Amino acid sequence: MPLKPGLSKFFAVAFVILTVSSIAGMISLIAVFKIQLAGWNATSPIPTTTTTLSPPPIMRLPRNLIPESYNIFIKVELYTRIVEVVNVTTPNQTLSFSGNSTVNFHCAEQTRHIYLHSRDLRIFNLSVTNKSMGNSISINSYTSYKDETDFLKIELINTLLAGKNYSLFLAFQGELSENLNTLYVSKYTETDRSSENETTVERFLAATNLEPTNARSLFPCFDEPDMKARFKLTVIHRRETTALSNGDGQGPFLIGGDDDEWQYTVFEESPKMSSYLFAFTVSEFTSLKTPVGDVLSIQVFARPEATAAGHTKYAFDVTKKILNFYEKHFDLKYTPKKLYQIALPDLEPLAMENWGLITYQEGALLYEEGVSSWLHKEDIVSIIAHELAHQWFGNMVTMKWWNDLWLNEGFSSYMSYFAVDSVEPTFQIKDTLIMGVLHAAFEEDALASSRPLSAPVEEIQTAFDIHGMFDAITYCKGAIVLRMLADIVGEEDFNNGIRAYLKAFNGRNAEQSDFWKFIEHAKHKKSFFNVESFMNEWTTQAGYPVVTINTTNGETYQKRFFYNSSAHSDSLWLIPIQYMTAIAPPDFHWLDRRGPVKIAKFISKKGEWILANINSTGYYRVNYNPENWHRLLTQLEADLDRIPLMNRGQLIDDAFNLARAKQVNVTLALNLTRFLRNETAYLPWESTVRNLEYFIHMFDRSEVYGPMQVYLREQVKGLYNFLKNHTDNSTVPQDHSLQHNQILAIEVACSNGLPECIAMVKEKFADWMTSNSTKTNNIHTNLRSVIYCQAVAAGGKEEWEFAWEKFLESSDTSEKDQLRKALSCTKKTWLLNRYLEYTLDPNKIRLMDVASTINYIAENAAGQALAWNFIRAHWKYVSQGDPYTLLEGVTSRFSTKFELSELMYFVTNSEPMPPGNGAIEQTQVNIKWVGENKDVILQWFKRETAEME
Ligand SMILES: *[C@@H]1O[C@H](CO)[C@@H](O)[C@H](O)[C@H]1NC(C)=O
Ligand SMILES: *[C@@H]1O[C@H](CO)[C@@H](O)[C@H](O)[C@H]1NC(C)=O
Ligand SMILES: *[C@@H]1O[C@H](CO)[C@@H](O)[C@H](O)[C@H]1NC(C)=O
Ligand SMILES: *[C@@H]1O[C@H](CO)[C@@H](O)[C@H](O)[C@H]1NC(C)=O
Ligand SMILES: *[C@@H]1O[C@H](CO)[C@@H](O)[C@H](O)[C@H]1NC(C)=O
Ligand SMILES: [Zn+2]
Numbered sequence: 001m002p003l004k005p006g007l008s009k010f011f012a013v014a015f016v017i018l019t020v021s022s023i024a025g026m027i028s029l030i031a032v033f034k035i036q037l038a039g040w041n042a043t044s045p046i047p048t049t050t051t052t053l054s055p056p057p058i059m060r061l062p063r064n065l066i067p068e069s070y071n072i073f074i075k076v077e078l079y080t081r082i083v084e085v086v087n088v089t090t091p092n093q094t095l096s097f098s099g100n101s102t103v104n105f106h107c108a109e110q111t112r113h114i115y116l117h118s119r120d121l122r123i124f125n126l127s128v129t130n131k132s133m134g135n136s137i138s139i140n141s142y143t144s145y146k147d148e149t150d151f152l153k154i155e156l157i158n159t160l161l162a163g164k165n166y167s168l169f170l171a172f173q174g175e176l177s178e179n180l181n182t183l184y185v186s187k188y189t190e191t192d193r194s195s196e197n198e199t200t201v202e203r204f205l206a207a208t209n210l211e212p213t214n215a216r217s218l219f220p221c222f223d224e225p226d227m228k229a230r231f232k233l234t235v236i237h238r239r240e241t242t243a244l245s246n247g248d249g250q251g252p253f254l255i256g257g258d259d260d261e262w263q264y265t266v267f268e269e270s271p272k273m274s275s276y277l278f279a280f281t282v283s284e285f286t287s288l289k290t291p292v293g294d295v296l297s298i299q300v301f302a303r304p305e306a307t308a309a310g311h312t313k314y315a316f317d318v319t320k321k322i323l324n325f326y327e328k329h330f331d332l333k334y335t336p337k338k339l340y341q342i343a344l345p346d347l348e349p350l351a352m353e354n355w356g357l358i359t360y361q362e363g364a365l366l367y368e369e370g371v372s373s374w375l376h377k378e379d380i381v382s383i384i385a386h387e388l389a390h391q392w393f394g395n396m397v398t399m400k401w402w403n404d405l406w407l408n409e410g411f412s413s414y415m416s417y418f419a420v421d422s423v424e425p426t427f428q429i430k431d432t433l434i435m436g437v438l439h440a441a442f443e444e445d446a447l448a449s450s451r452p453l454s455a456p457v458e459e460i461q462t463a464f465d466i467h468g469m470f471d472a473i474t475y476c477k478g479a480i481v482l483r484m485l486a487d488i489v490g491e492e493d494f495n496n497g498i499r500a501y502l503k504a505f506n507g508r509n510a511e512q513s514d515f516w517k518f519i520e521h522a523k524h525k526k527s528f529f530n531v532e533s534f535m536n537e538w539t540t541q542a543g544y545p546v547v548t549i550n551t552t553n554g555e556t557y558q559k560r561f562f563y564n565s566s567a568h569s570d571s572l573w574l575i576p577i578q579y580m581t582a583i584a585p586p587d588f589h590w591l592d593r594r595g596p597v598k599i600a601k602f603i604s605k606k607g608e609w610i611l612a613n614i615n616s617t618g619y620y621r622v623n624y625n626p627e628n629w630h631r632l633l634t635q636l637e638a639d640l641d642r643i644p645l646m647n648r649g650q651l652i653d654d655a656f657n658l659a660r661a662k663q664v665n666v667t668l669a670l671n672l673t674r675f676l677r678n679e680t681a682y683l684p685w686e687s688t689v690r691n692l693e694y695f696i697h698m699f700d701r702s703e704v705y706g707p708m709q710v711y712l713r714e715q716v717k718g719l720y721n722f723l724k725n726h727t728d729n730s731t732v733p734q735d736h737s738l739q740h741n742q743i744l745a746i747e748v749a750c751s752n753g754l755p756e757c758i759a760m761v762k763e764k765f766a767d768w769m770t771s772n773s774t775k776t777n778n779i780h781t782n783l784r785s786v787i788y789c790q791a792v793a794a795g796g797k798e799e800w801e802f803a804w805e806k807f808l809e810s811s812d813t814s815e816k817d818q819l820r821k822a823l824s825c826t827k828k829t830w831l832l833n834r835y836l837e838y839t840l841d842p843n844k845i846r847l848m849d850v851a852s853t854i855n856y857i858a859e860n861a862a863g864q865a866l867a868w869n870f871i872r873a874h875w876k877y878v879s880q881g882d883p884y885t886l887l888e889g890v891t892s893r894f895s896t897k898f899e900l901s902e903l904m905y906f907v908t909n910s911e912p913m914p915p916g917n918g919a920i921e922q923t924q925v926n927i928k929w930v931g932e933n934k935d936v937i938l939q940w941f942k943r944e945t946a947e948m949e
Helices: 005-020 304-308 313-330 376-390 406-423 430-445 463-468 472-489 491-505 512-522 531-539 626-638 645-660 666-671 674-678 682-699 705-722 724-728 736-751 755-771 784-794 797-809 813-825 829-838 847-859 864-873 883-890 897-908 917-945
Strands: 065-076 096-107 111-117 122-130 139-144 151-160 165-175 182-192 199-209 230-238 242-245 249-256 259-267 280-283 286-289 297-302 338-344 357-361 545-549 555-560 575-581 587-591 610-612 621-624
Touching: 065 111, 122 139, 122 151, 182 304, 199 338, 230 242, 230 280, 242 249, 242 259, 280 338, 280 357, 286 304, 297 304, 297 313, 313 338, 313 376, 313 406, 313 491, 357 376, 376 406, 406 430, 406 472, 406 512, 430 472, 430 645, 430 682, 430 736, 472 491, 472 512, 472 531, 472 575, 491 512, 512 531, 545 575, 545 610, 621 626, 621 645, 626 645, 626 666, 626 674, 645 666, 645 682, 666 917, 674 682, 674 705, 682 705, 682 736, 682 917, 705 724, 705 736, 705 917, 724 736, 724 755, 736 755, 736 784, 755 784, 755 797, 784 797, 784 813, 797 813, 813 829, 813 847, 829 847, 829 864, 847 864, 847 883, 864 883, 883 917, 897 917
Parallel strands: 065 230, 297 338, 338 357, 545 621
Antiparallel strands: 065 096, 096 165, 111 151, 122 165, 139 151, 182 199, 199 280, 230 259, 242 280, 249 259, 286 297, 545 555, 575 587, 575 610
16 A cells, blocks of 8 residues: 555654654644554465455444453564574574454344454364353354455354353464564664673564554454453463563463473453553563552553663653543543553554553653753653543543544543643643644645545545544644634533543443533533534534635635635534734624625724634634734734734734635735744744745745845844843753744754854854763753754864764764754755765665655755755665655755656656655646745845845
8 A cells, every 4th residue: 555645744744853853843743643654454474264255235343243351362472582592593583473362242133143353364263152051153164354344254053142142262373563563573672781792682572553453463353443342361472571461460470381481471351442452562671660559550661771771750750640630630530550651662653542551652752861852851741641641532432433533532632732731831832732733734624635524434444444534634633623612612611521421431432422412511601502513514524714804894704725726615614703903802703604794893993903713712714804914913013912922823824824825915924924023932933934944945046045044034133132041051941932942043043144143053063072972062952953953054074074973973863863964954065965875875874764864965955956866866775765755855845847847757767666746746836836926025035135234
C-alpha cells in the first residue's frame, strides 16, 4: 500500500519537534497520531492450509456469538541477547511465537457457524465445548478467509443454542514482525562493561502494537471494539527476561524439570476491554517505581542504562500528578491496580494507550536533565496526558465502531490540555496547544477532499478505511468541536455531563449520540439550543464555515471555506458568534441561516471595530468588510492589548488563509503583520512565521527577498531586544510561550541579518569551540538548535568542521539531530556539496536520516539547487527512505515553468519511479500564485521599507 502522503508529513513534523524542539514549536498532539508508515498490511508469512472464498456481503462479524473471556498462552522464542562465548555455538535469533487460547462465549442466537478474526497465523487443534454440559461439539471444517475480512469461519456438525455458553480452543503459530506490527522485534545497543574494554552490544526485545486491527494476527479473536472481553495471559519467555502485560504479573516461575532455559509469567485477568488494547512486552528493561505496598503501582520502564541515568524521572513524576488530576476531574477512579509505562526504542505511533501498559517511543518519555531542551518536557507531559486520558476515553468507554474514533482521540486530546495546565501551570501552554490543534484542523478541513468527523458506518469497513480515520480531522477537529461545545454550555455543565457519561458507559461502548444526551441533560441553559442537532452539523458535515460580516449594514453570511476558490458546497451550520466591539462588552449571536441576513448588532457604531469569535472558541474563520479590517489594524497598531491574545494570532491566520482562498487581498494579510513591531507574545508571531514560510520559499531567490528581509528584521527587533538580556546570558524566561518566542526571535533576527543577533550566535559558538568539550557547552539547551544553525550559517569551514566533529562524537540522539540540522545551514556551497556526498555513506549518515538530511539542505536557499541535482543523480539510493517527503521537500521552492518541466522529466524517466504527483501539483499551484502575487508583494515590501534603510 502506498503511503498516505499528507500523513507521513505530519509524522515527520511531529518527529522533528520531538527530537529538536525546533523553531515553529507547534507542539501539538498531532504528535500522537497513530500513523503507520509502512507494512501494516504485510502479506502472510505462514501459508495457511485453507483456501480463499469470496467474502460475505458484510465485513463485520455477526452478533450471534458474544465473547466473554479469553485464556491465552503465548511462548516467545526471541533471545534478548545473543551471547558470544568462545567455543560455544551461538544460538540463532528466532522470530517465531506459538501458543493456544480458549475463548469463552455466549450464544445469543442459534447458529452452526463460528466467525472470528485471524490473520497471518497457522491454526490447529481446534475444539468447541458446551460449557454447561461439558461435552465437545464436532467441527465439520474451518476456513481462513484470505481477504479483507480476515474471517476465520468454523462450521460445526451441531447447532449452538441460544442462551448457552460455549468455548473454543485452538493452538496457533506466527512470526514476530520486523516492521513494528502486531508482536514485533526491536533492537537497541547497550554498553557492555563486563569486558576490560567497554564495547557496545546489541540487545533485543519483543513488544505488541495492536491498534486498530492487529490483535487478530497475534491470536484468533473477536477483533472489533465492541466485542469486549476479559483477557487472561500467560507468557512463556526466556530466562533473565521480564514479561509485562495489561494485568499484574505473577512470577516468573521456572518451567521445572531440567529446563532452565524457559520461565513463565502469569498475568491477572484484565478488565473487560476491547481487543486492540491487549498488550505485552518481553525485555530486559528496568523500572522506576512507586514503593511496594502503594495502592496503585506506577512504574516507568526503559533500557537499563536510561533508567540508571534517571531519564524516566520526569515522566514518572508527572504521571502520578496527571492520574490524580483525571481521577478528580472525571470523579472516577482508574480501575486497574497498576499503571506501567514503557519507553520502546522502536514504536509507531508515538504512543499507545494499552490498558495498564502504555507504550511510548523513547523520545515521548525520556528526558535528559542538562541535555534535553526544557521545551521537550512539553512533548512528554502532553503525550502522557493524552495517553492517560485514554484510560477513561477509550479504555473504560470505547467507541462502538471506528467511524466514531474521535470519541477516543478527540476527547483524549481535549482533556489533555487541562491535565497539562494543571500539572505544569508555569508552562502556560494551554493556549499554544489549542491554537496548534485548531490550525492543524483548519488546514486539513479546508480541502474539498476532507471528510466528516464522524464518518458514516458503512464507509468504514476495511482495515484500510479504519487506518484512514487516524488523521488530523479525528484528533484535532475532534478536540476543537468539544472545546466549542464546552464553551457554549459552560465548563461546569459540560464537565458534569462528561462525568455522568463516563459512569453510565463504563465498561461499554458508545456512539456520539449517547454523549449528546448527557450534555443535553447536564446543561442548565435548557431551551437555549439542542445539543444533538447543533453538534451533528459539526460532526457529520465535512469542512467548516467562513462567516463574512459587513459592519456597514450588518449583512452577514456563511459559506464553507475552501482553499480552492472554485469549490462549492451547500453545507449550513448553526454558528455561535461571540463578539465584542471597541465600546461595548462581549455579546452573543446565533447565525442559523446561510444569509446574507441583516444583523443590527453587527453594524458598527461611530466607526468602531467589531471582533467576532472571541478567543477563537468557534470552529470557523471570520472575514469583514475592508473598513472593519482597517479599524482592527489601526487598533492593533495603537494598542494591541485591546484585542485578546488568541485573536491576535487568529486574525493573522485568517487573513493569510483568506488571501490564499482569494477572499481578501494579500496586502491585507501583510498589513496585519505591522503590529508585530510591538508584539512580544508567542501566538501572533508563531502564526506569522508559519504563514510567511510559503512567501519565503517562493521569493528567497528573487528580488522580493531583499526588502522582505529588511522588513522582517525591523519587525523582530523589538521582540529580540525584549528577550536580549536572557539570550545574551544564556538564560531563558520562566513562561514557556516566551521560551518558544525566544527561539523564534533568534531564528528570525539572525536569518534576516540583524547584526547583534549574528554577533551573539558567533560568540556563543566560538566559546564552545575554544572550550572544545561538550561538558563545558554553556549554550542553554533550549537555544542549542537555533544557535548551532545560525552560527554555522554565519561561519565558514572552521565552524562547519567543528560541528561535524561533534556530530560524529556525540552519542546523544537529540544533540546529534541538532548538529545534523545545523550542518545544513552553512551558506558555502562547497560545504553543502560535501555534506550531500556524506549522505551516501551509511557510516556517516544513517540510511534512515538520509531523506531528512537532504531536505534540511534543500530548505537552505543556498542548497536547494544542489539538493535537486543530487537526488536526481543518486535517486536509487536516496529514495530508499521516504521518497514522497524527500521529493516534496526538495521541490518545495519550484515556481517556474522550467522547474516544472525538469520535474516532469525526472518523474517520468527515473527508476524507481518517483511519487511525483503531489510535487507536480504543488509546483503548478506555486507558478500560478507567484504569477498573481509577486508584483503586488514586491511593491508592498518596497513601500514598507522605503524609509527603513
Ligand atoms: C577452543 O577450541 C579449540 C579447538 O577445539 C581449542 O584448541 C581451544 O583451546 C579452545 N579455546 C578455549 C578458550 O576453550
Ligand atoms: C544457525 O544458522 C546457521 C545457518 O542457517 C546453521 O548452520 C547453524 O547450525 C545454526 N545454529 C544453531 C545453533 O542452530
Ligand atoms: C497451552 O499452552 C501451554 C503452554 O505451552 C501448555 O502448558 C498447555 O498445556 C496448552 N494447553 C493445551 C490445552 O494444550
Ligand atoms: C583493550 O584495549 C587495549 C588497548 O587498545 C588492548 O591492548 C587490549 O588487548 C584490549 N583488551 C581486550 C580484552 O580486548
Ligand atoms: C457593505 O455594505 C455597504 C452598504 O450597503 C456596501 O456599500 C458595501 O459595498 C458592502 N461591503 C462589502 C464588502 O460587501
Ligand atoms: Zn490517542
